[in-house]
Amino acid sequence: MKFWKTLIAGMSALALTAPAAIAEWQPRKPIDFVIMAGPGGGADQIARFIQSVAEKKDLTSRPLIPNNKGGGSGAEALILLNTTNDPDHTILVTLNSFFSTPIRQPELGVDIQTFTPIAMMGVDPFALWVHKNSGIETFEQWVDTVKAADGEYITGGTGSGQEDSIVFAYVNNAFGIESKYIPFDGGGAVAAALAGEQINATVNNPAEARGFFQAGDVRPLLVFSDEQMPAYPGVPTLKEKGHDFSYYNQRAVVGAPGMSEEAAEYYRALFTEIYNSEEWQNYLETESLSPLWMDADEQRAYWNVQVDNHTKLLEGME
Amino acid sequence: MEILSLLGDGMLVALQPLNLMLILIGVSLGLFIGAMPGLGSVNGVAILLPITFLVPPGSAIIFLAAIYYGAMYGGAISSITLGIPGASTAVATTFDGRPLAMKGMARLALVAAAVGSFVGGTVSNVLFSFLAPLLATVALSFGPPEIFALMLLAFATFVGLGGDDIPKTVFSICFGLVLATVGFDQISGAPRLILFDMTGFLGGISFLVLAIGVYGIGEMLWTIESTRGEITKSEADISVKGIIEDTGTSVKKGWKGMSIGSFLGFFVGILPAAGATPASLMSYAVTKMVSKNPEQFGQGHVGGVAAPEAGNNSASTGSMLPMLTLGIPGSPTTAILLGGMVIWGLTPGPRLFVEQSDFVWGLIGSFYISNFFALLVNLTFIPLFIWMLRMPFTILAPLIFVLSIVGGYAAMQDMFDIWLLLAFGFGAFFLRKFDYPLAPAVLAIVLGPIAEPTLRQSLLLSSGDPSIFFTRPIAAPIMLVAIILLLLPALKFLRRGKSSRAA
Structure with a gap:
């Protein structure tokens, strides 16, 4: 009996506090x-x-x-x-x-x-990245390089129809350029492929390229945000290059x-x-x-x- | 000798009372987590992540690394004693570990696994300590063509094994490759081979489900049929003396496998695309290939246990390298470690070794200490695991069945996997009855998802020109060796065919 009493007392005590829980x-x-x-x-x-x-x-x-x-x-x-x-x-x-x-x-x-x-x-904004060994310092140089390569320039990203490929497609269209696009499994692999010079350029989020950027291996040429990014002072936006396009x-x-x-x-x-x-x-x-x-x-x-x-x-x- | 003093400091950090205690708890927990089928180091590290916020970041990552180490040792235990791979990294260990246990030499197999793991861990730690920044550069120079060449080499080692029936081996590899294509195409994103339109196939065929089905269920059926329930019991002797003797035996018979596993495993581990499972399978294949008695592999060869265990431990340490230097986790477990690092304010990348050298060297120091304690803890528990094997087979067989099912379900918690597991189990039983080797299929389903996209990426790079594999300085030699290995048995086969017809 004592057991049941305790149990019932306990349960009613719980019931009082329960509704909130x-x-x-x-x-x-x-x-x-x-x-x-x-x-x-x-x-x-x-x-x-x-x-x-x-x-x-x-x-x-x-x-x-x-x-x-x-x-x-x-x-x-x-x-x-x-x-x-x-x-x-x-x-x-x-x-x-x-x-x-x-x-x-x-x-x-x-x-x-x-x-x-x-x-x-x-x-999350995007930037256009190249390897430091490419010697490319500005976006204009990059466009010229891609044009000169005549379709043999190699870019990489996370897959056709993915974010970076959409940005590449816009840029290619806007500047009349063409390049190969190699799909990789994830933005991390894309960043590593650029750092290892397996590919020539990427469109990566800042976080994905951060380690290699800090080490000085890769360099941003252009950002696709509405305004310049504090992390990359002096790197122009695509809007400054005369195309009303931003992508996040x-x-x-x-x-x-x-x-x-x-x-x-x-x-x-x-x-x-x-x-x-x-x-x-x-x-x-x-x-x-x-x-x-x-x-x-x-x-x-x-x-x-x-x-x-x-x-x-x-x-x-x- | 700056590195030695940094390493010494790192080891001192790892030997602080709190860290030492965490290492001991970590390797013991990891050992049991790894030994439970289906509960790999991923779940272990994920479940235990909250605990790490109670201690400083350095100690936290040391703790997680200790679990990771312990789980790598533990995976071998259920592979050997029950024939169910405890984790995908320990699948290759069942190839020879299980036959050894069936012959009543479970203790030798367990000791060989522990010693192999220790050697693999030690070699990889030394390589990691002295060559990390250099190797990170080497890993980066491996693009799609190089990785594809390496995968082809791995397949070639399996075909090139003299002992097995070549056409059946090739069939087995192709079967595995077909299974590997089920699910979403990694490149175009389109679904492929969704058999019977079942949504369960969309995610692809889980390697662990296949392995548990083939080795847990399939092997058990085979054992029941071939022994009619009369199976050799494990030896009674679990004395310290016996364990020491076995240590000597495993070093004597398995040193070749251990050295191959240690170096090959580490190298495969540092490649961002690979990881410990391909590393252990490749170590096994290469050890078998260079062995003077390849026909003994699969029947219970000590080297066949030591090599994959050395390989997977070495690769685990190796896969820390792309994580720390490139921010790319080589395995799901390192991905969780990476998450921990980010919140502790440590940015992985080439600068980590310079900017956070205390952290990095503390971690490396803890690898050495964890490795040592994992060996001790493992050897201590061997009698317990052997004791399990002394159960009558009538109890053990249902237990294996139950553990296989639970292990298959635990990974994804999807009933679909259970049906698949049973189908693979029965399929494997019949294939085995017709003498088809199963290991090549298992290898193919692991390496296929790495080989296929790298092949396609390479051909995209070259606009479809296959000469890309023969013009790059690293890819070309690997390709040549792979092709020679593939052609050797074919030539042998043709010559044999000719001579038998002549006779």
């Missing part, structure tokens, strides 16, 4: 933290950084487990989210292939508007389609906290990302704009 959705198992790119690239670095911040500050009751699914320009990741049987524990770190891959591969049956917006962590990679977190509203709110609160952390704010600054915070509705609107943009850009490539 029950309303709050919490992950019940490790969170599948899918990355739509291979290891070492910009998206991967960001995912691992976010994971570390969450661990360091002990923000989640269950760990975020990074899961690289870069296959098929991120198609592998999109399908994983689309077909997961546990949408409440599946989130995705995106880049712009979140927009471009479903456009290029309609047979995947992925509609990004069914995904759950969580957080926009920032946007989105660094956003989205949830699987069908995620419950409670779970979505949980992740939004989590990523707001990470976004506001000193660590993330420092990361934005050192890796030259621009902050671009949006709420869920603004994110959906942004997706629409980006899908339109990418549809036009991809049409322009063909």
Whole structure:
């Protein structure tokens, strides 16, 4: 009898404090933290950084487990989210292939508007890089070099239809130049291929090229942001060269389609906290990302704009 | 001798009481994590990452490196005792480790694995300490044509093995290559070979699922059938004296494999595209090729255990090099280490060795200490692992079955993998009955995803001209050796055919 009394007393005591605890959705198992790119690239670095911040500050009751699914320009990741049987524990770190891959591969049956917006962590600019041994100092020199090579100049990136190839396509078109494009598995591999002079030029995010830039192996010639970047003083923008084009990679977190509203709110609160952390704010600054915070509705609107943009850009490539 | 003093300082850092304790805990945890099928060092490091925020960054990465080391040693344990590869890096260890255990020489196999791992770890640490910046440059000079040439060489070593039936080996390689193309094409992004339109195939065929199916389930079926349940029990003697004797035996019989594994493994490990799994398979293949008795491999040759174990440990240290100097993780585990480094404010890149030399040398120092303790801890636990083997086969067989299923599920937590695993298990059993060698298929599914994109990248570079493989200073010699190795058995085969017809 005493046992039951204690139990009932205990349960009623719990019941008084419980409502607040029950309303709050919490992950019940490790969170599948899918990355739509291979290891070492910009998206991967960001995912691992976010994971570390969450661990360091002990923000989640269950760990975020990074899961690289870069296959098929991120198609592998999109399908994983689309077909997961546990949408409440599946989130995705995106880049712009979140927009471009479903456009290029309609047979995947992925509609990004069914995904759950969580957080926009920032946007990542791009720069045009060459190796220091090339002797090329300015963008004009580069254009002349590519022209002189007559189609034999070798560029590299993360794959046709990916962010960097879109930028290359625009530049090639705008300046009437042509070059070979070699696809690699992730931005990290692209940066290393340039540092090893396997290829002549890349369009990489600052974070991907940072180690080699600091060592003086590679050199930025042009940036594709709206304004010059503090990290590369004196390096001109494409806009200054007379072409109204800027391009950024989105660094956003989205949830699987069908995620419950409670779970979505949980992740939004989590990523707001990470976004506001000193660590993330420092990361934005050192890796030259621009902050671009949006709420869920603004994110959906942004997706629409980006899908339109990418549809036009991809049409322009063909 | 600046390096020696830096290394000495680094070792002193690693020997501080807190760090030493973390190393001991790390290698012990890692050993068991590695020994559990499906629970590789990736999960271990990811689960234990939070703990590292309780200690300073230097100690944290030392702890993670210790887990990584321990797991590399541990992977061999279930490969040998149960025939289920504990991790993909330990698949090659089952080739000879399991037969040795079946002959009642599990202790010798476990000791050979431990000693091989230790030698591989030590050689790679020395190479890492003295040649790191130089080797980082060498790794960068390996472009797509060089890496493809290296992959072709690896295939050639398998075909070039005199003992096996060449047409069947070639069939096995092709079968593995076809399986390797399932999933998304790495270059165009288009899905390929999605059999029966099942979405499970989109992610490609997981190597670990294949390996557990072939070696866990397939081997068990084979054992049940061939022994009818009457199988040799492991020896009772688990004395210290026996372990010391076995250490002598494994050095005597396995030194060649250990040296090949140590150097080849390290070299393969530092290439950004590769990693410890190809390294261990290639070490095995090369050791078998240069051996005077290649026919003994696969039957329980000590060198066949020592070589892949030396290779995977050496490659693990090697794969730290692209991570630290290029920021490209050579393996999923190093990717997690990389995440840790970034938040501790350490930017990987060529400057890391200069700007954060305390950190780098502390880490290198901890490799030496971890390696030493991993050997000690491993040798201490060998009696326990052998004790497991003394269970009657009627208990052990269902246990292997259950562990295989759990291990296959744990990696991706997808039931699809379980069905695939069973299919591979039964398939492997029948292929084995018809005398098809399975190791070449396993090798092909590991190396195929590296060979295919590098071949296509090379041909894109040259606008379709294959001479790119023969005009570059590093690629050309590798290609030539590979082609000679491929042609040798073909010539032998043709000559044999001629002479038998003549007779």
